[in-house]
Amino acid sequence: xxxxxxxxxxxxxxxxxxxxxxxxxxxxxxxxxxxxxxxxxxxxxxxxxxxxxxxxxxxxxxxxxxxxxxxxxxxxxxxxxxxxxxxxxxxxxxxxxxxxxxxxxxxxxxxxxxxxxxxxxxxxxxxxxxxxxxxxxxxxxxxxxxxxxxxxxxxxxxxxxxxxxxxxxxxxxxxxxxxxxxxxxxxxxxxxxxxxxxxxxxxxxxxxxxxxxxxxxxxxxxxxxxxxxxxxxxxxxxxxxxxxxxxxxxxxxxxxxxxxxxxxxxxxxxxxxxxxxxxxxxxxxxxxxxxxxxxxxxxxxxxxxxxxxxxxxxxxxxxxxxxxxxxx
Amino acid sequence: xxxxxxxxxxxxxxxxxxxxxxxxxxxxxxxxxxxxxxxxxxxxxxxxxxxxxxxxxxxxxxxxxxxxxxxxxxxxxxxxxxxxxxxxxxxxxxxxxxxxxxxxxxxxxxxxxxxxxxxxxxxxxxxxxxxxxxxxxxxxxxxxxxxxxxxxxxxxxxxxxxxxxxxxxxxxxxxxxxxxxxxxxxxxxxxxxxxxxxxxxxxxxxxxxxxxxxxxxxxxxxxxxxxxxxxxxxxxxxxxxxxxxxxxxxxxxxxxxxxxxxxxxxxxxxxxxxxxxxxxxxxxxxxxxxxxxxxxxxxxxxxxxxxxxxxxxxxxxxxxxxxxxxxxxxxxxxxxxxxxxxxxxxxxxxxxxxxxxxxxxxxxxxxxxxxxxxxxxxxxxxxxxxxxxxxxxxxxxxxxxxxxxxxxxxxxxxxxxxxxxxxxxxxxxxxxxxxxxxxxxxxxxxxxxxxxxxxxxxxxxxxxxxxxxxxxxxxxxxxxxxxxxxxxxxxxxxxxxxxxxxxxxxxxxxxxxxxxxxxxxxxxxxxxxxxxxxxxxxxxxxxxxxxxxxxxxxxxxxxxxxxxxxxxxxxxxxxxxxxxxxxxxxxxxxxxxxxxxxxxxxxxxxxxxxxxxxxxxxxxxxxxxxxxxx
Numbered sequence: 039x040x041x042x043x044x045x046x047x048x049x050x051x052x053x054x055x056x057x058x059x060x061x062x063x064x065x066x067x068x069x070x071x072x073x074x075x076x077x078x079x080x081x082x083x084x085x086x087x088x089x090x091x092x093x094x095x096x097x098x099x100x101x102x103x104x105x106x107x108x109x110x111x112x113x114x115x116x117x118x119x120x121x122x123x124x125x126x127x128x129x130x131x132x133x134x135x136x137x138x139x140x141x142x143x144x145x146x147x148x149x150x151x152x153x154x155x156x157x158x159x160x161x162x163x164x165x166x167x168x169x170x171x172x173x174x175x176x177x178x179x180x181x182x183x184x185x186x187x188x189x190x191x192x193x194x195x196x197x198x199x200x201x202x203x204x205x206x207x208x209x210x211x212x213x214x215x216x217x218x219x220x221x222x223x224x225x226x227x228x229x230x231x232x233x234x235x236x237x238x239x240x241x242x243x244x245x246x247x248x249x250x251x252x253x254x255x256x257x258x259x260x261x262x263x264x265x266x267x268x269x270x271x272x273x274x275x276x277x278x279x280x281x282x283x284x285x286x287x288x289x290x291x292x293x294x295x296x297x298x299x300x301x302x303x304x305x306x307x308x309x310x311x312x313x314x315x316x317x318x319x320x321x322x323x324x325x326x327x328x329x330x331x332x333x334x335x336x337x338x339x340x341x342x343x344x345x346x347x348x349x350x351x352x353x354x355x356x357x358x359x360x361x362x363x364x365x366x
Numbered sequence: 367x368x369x370x371x372x373x374x375x376x377x378x379x380x381x382x383x384x385x386x387x388x389x390x391x392x393x394x395x396x397x398x399x400x401x402x403x404x405x406x407x408x409x410x411x412x413x414x415x416x417x418x419x420x421x422x423x424x425x426x427x428x429x430x431x432x433x434x435x436x437x438x439x440x441x442x443x444x445x446x447x448x449x450x451x452x453x454x455x456x457x458x459x460x461x462x463x464x465x466x467x468x469x470x471x472x473x474x475x476x477x478x479x480x481x482x483x484x485x486x487x488x489x490x491x492x493x494x495x496x497x498x499x500x501x502x503x504x505x506x507x508x509x510x511x512x513x514x515x516x517x518x519x520x521x522x523x524x525x526x527x528x529x530x531x532x533x534x535x536x537x538x539x540x541x542x543x544x545x546x547x548x549x550x551x552x553x554x555x556x557x558x559x560x561x562x563x564x565x566x567x568x569x570x571x572x573x574x575x576x577x578x579x580x581x582x583x584x585x586x587x588x589x590x591x592x593x594x595x596x597x598x599x600x601x602x603x604x605x606x607x608x609x610x611x612x613x614x615x616x617x618x619x620x621x622x623x624x625x626x627x628x629x630x631x632x633x634x635x636x637x638x639x640x641x642x643x644x645x646x647x648x649x650x651x652x653x654x655x656x657x658x659x660x661x662x663x664x665x666x667x668x669x670x671x672x673x674x675x676x677x678x679x680x681x682x683x684x685x686x687x688x689x690x691x692x693x694x695x696x697x698x699x700x701x702x703x704x705x706x707x708x709x710x711x712x713x714x715x716x717x718x719x720x721x722x723x724x725x726x727x728x729x730x731x732x733x734x735x736x737x738x739x740x741x742x743x744x745x746x747x748x749x750x751x752x753x754x755x756x757x758x759x760x761x762x763x764x765x766x767x768x769x770x771x772x773x774x775x776x777x778x779x780x781x782x783x784x785x786x787x788x789x790x791x792x793x794x795x796x797x798x799x800x801x802x803x804x805x806x807x808x809x810x811x812x813x814x815x816x817x818x819x820x821x822x823x824x825x826x827x828x829x830x831x832x833x834x835x836x837x838x839x840x841x842x843x844x845x846x847x848x849x850x851x852x853x854x855x856x857x858x859x860x861x862x863x864x865x866x867x868x869x870x871x872x873x874x875x876x877x878x879x880x881x882x883x884x885x886x887x888x889x890x891x892x893x894x895x896x897x898x899x900x901x902x903x904x905x906x907x908x909x910x911x912x913x914x915x916x917x918x919x920x921x922x923x924x925x926x927x928x929x930x931x932x933x934x935x936x937x938x939x940x941x942x943x944x945x946x947x948x949x950x951x952x953x954x955x956x957x958x959x960x961x962x963x964x965x966x967x968x969x970x971x972x973x974x975x976x977x978x979x980x981x982x983x984x985x986x987x988x989x990x991x992x993x994x995x996x
Contacts, residue, residue: 069865069868070865070867070870070871071867071870071876074871093878099525127440128432128433128434129439129440129525129617129620138638141639142639194673197677198677201681202677205681209677209678209681209683210670210671210674211668213637213640213642215424215640215642215644215666216422216642216664216666310671313669315639315640315641323430
């Protein structure tokens with residue numbers, strides 16, 4: 039087991055470095071001049087001569103005059119020592135500016151994932167057990183609709199109905215502006231603001247997972263060992279939860295672990311529409327602002343999450359299914 | 367066991383859902399604690415401006431704030447608004463019409479001294495009794511500190527603009543760090559200081575705009591050990607003011623809260639999670655140039671997005687939305703106004719969307735081609751389509767809100783070519799311009815026109831257009847590029863869609879970024895221009911100047927552009943005449959083709975009263991005179 043993990047970690051480090059090279063070079067291919075973008079606000083106030091001096095000075099300060107390979111070496115060395123560079127837009131270290139959106143995203147996604155799993159697992163099992171019943175058919179239709187509708191449409195419909203027509207929730211934001219109250223009141227206020235985005239995130243994610251669990255459970259319930267279990271006279275609930283569900287878990291476990299890993303990645307559409315300062319919105323904003331130190335740091339973070347996620351998934355197979363020997 | 371787990375899961379799911387729903391307050395959450403002030407209680411009708419600041423306004427803005435509260439490193443519009451709410455007491459103020467005057471609220475007396483070397487000194491004595499929000503007095507040192515700090519080499523090396531005193535004597539030596547003293551800035555006594563405009567920049571019509579200085583509390587940016595001194599050769603900071611000593615302090619001060627305020631409001635908080643800034647009234651503020659003090663107690667800046675901002679207004683999440691420009695937004699806003707409870711203020715934009723031509727390359731270097739394009743685009747229809755009726759067409763580089771345009775409007779209307787839609791006129795112009803050949807050098811009959819250049823080669827009338835693929839580009843494609851009359855005139859426009867930074871690289875011929883950008887490739891770009899009350903076009907048409915992105919080579923146009931501001935401030939009529947002369951020449955040469963100028967609409971909850979806005983002032987100015995009735 040330990041040898042397997044060590045081998046996988048070495049492999050992850052290798053993949054991480056290869057991807058870091060590819061990403062760094064790709065980001066440098068993006069057209070646009072970050073120096074000119076930074077000087078743009080000051081342009082009208084400077085003479086041509088001053089502009090040129092400042093331009094060259096800033097280029098040199100940002101290390102853009104060095105060959106690409108030198109810049110890469112500097113960047114990767116910095117990254118390994120925890121220095122992700124400076125955000126050109128915020129003029130603060132990337133490691134500092136990334137904290138708030140990451141915290142927000144994790145906070146929101148913990149609830150989204152918890153609610154999602156709490157609904158989809160029982161619902162998927164129920165639909166598989168009551169396959170082709172009226173309720174199953176209703177769920178299938180609803181999940182198809184949920185799966186087909188783009189997220190932003192669900193967001194806008196939810197805002198229109200629940201915020202504009204009914205007035206139950208605010209249109210956007212994470213807190214009431216200038217809110218004054220205790221920590222608990224602030225938490226309640228945050229949850230009040232997050233209810234609508236969480237509803238949308240849950241609704242949008244229900245379809246895929248529910249259908250996946252239903253399919254996996256249906257397959258499992260059709261297996262011979264289920265017939266054997268039933269023939270043995272086991273109670274139906276024992277058959278479903280002890281025999282079918284454990285076997286159905288194997289294909290689902292990847293999906294569930296990916297869900298947990300998605301706690302770190304923001305939802306671009308939901309965050310943008312509801313003005314939540316999370317990772318998805320932050321990433322797109324950094325690309326639009328040509329703040330590539332931030333963009334590439336987020337990308338590298340996601341790569342780490344994906345690699346760790348893969349490892350955890352593989353390890354979990356061994357836990358879920360004793361037949362899988364992870365060190366073989 | 368498994369049964370229990372599933373049951374637990376279901377129960378957890380229901381409890382969590384119920385909890386989330388339960389978090390929804392039955393009533394609107396209170397934003398501020400209740401106060402005993404008159405007029406704050408529901409039902410208290412206020413029939414006129416309140417005697418004390420009261421209530422709050424939530425301003426929705428679509429530009430995300432980064433938390434940098436000074437405009438020397440960036441120019442994010444919403445942060446500049448915040449800066450203006452907390453920074454005031456300038457020696458020279460601007461009126462709502464964009465005219466400059468000495469600020470009597472701040473200046474006890476002033477003297478203008480014409481020096482022998484042609485420079486001009488403004489000597490100010492500051493009024494006693496002005497204080498920062500913490501009660502510490504504002505003195506001449508605070509005014510001098512502003513010029514010294516924001517012209518210094520220290521902030522320049524930190525990547526900030528250090529051009530505050532760029533028109534003053536001795537700026538270059540001080541700004542480059544070569545001189546300790548700033549010769550053109552003097553600290554004369556505790557309440558008296560002066561600034562001297564370099565003779566090279568005089569006369570200058572907007573001279574007063576050059577000598578407007580606001581105070582800075584230097585101890586906030588550095589520490590108590592940095593002093594503002596003057597030994598007679600110019601003001602300077604004590605020797606300990608170095609980048610090494612204060613880089614960290616300065617960096618922190620940019621986003622620090624609390625921070626000193628000399629404006630009508632104090633920045634109370636900024637929530638980075640929600641990108642919301644809260645401003646509370648500064649009770650030590652003595653007023654703007656009219657002595658006007660704020661009447662609204664709390665101003666909140668809240669981030670909204672374009673798609674749902676009108677819903678935010680409708681549901682009371684925000685009270686004021688600024689500068690709505692698109693037809694769909696405005697129509698939605700007007701529907702809201704019609705439904706009751708809301709109001710709006712409209713004003714013309716001080717700028718326009720345009721087609722910018724390149725004047726030194728390809729077919730667009732010839733004025734007849736530029737004029738022909740103008741005749742082949744129905745600009746009235748274009749403006750109507752793009753702005754959905756909430757815009758107009760301008761015929762020169764001005765904004766309709768500018769006072770000198772307003773005062774010369776009649777004359778300009780008479781003199782300016784409107785370039786009405788006309789295929790015949792376009793063909794006539796092209797023929798006059800020598801576009802009379804076909805690809806073989808024979809007389810033109812059909813297809814693409816060619817012009818014989820001085821070296822005998824033939825240039826096709828094919829214009830390369832760099833576009834960023836936005837809504838304007840899409841409309842231009844339909845109304846100009848795919849217009850059958852364009853082909854009938856013998857012209858072709860080829861569009862290349864690219865992202866905006868790349869477009870800018872081509873426009874600015876940024877060969878440092880990539881040598882390909884240094885090669886003139888595109889003959890036209892669709893962009894936008896905005897003008898501020900200091901209408902200075904001096905650099906934009908100078909051949910070879912990097913700001914001359916229309917690559918105009920016309921020396922007369924450059925001469926006329928420079929002449930406008932080279933006017934004595936007292937010579938109002940002369941200034942207007944020079945403005946007209948420049949506009950007329952510009953209109954003839956058409957380095958750009960203005961496409962539309964929006965009519966901006968600000969929508970607001972009708973609890974906001976006396977809100978008067980225009981494109982020249984900031985929202986901080988408009989809200990200073992407004993009040994809320996709730």
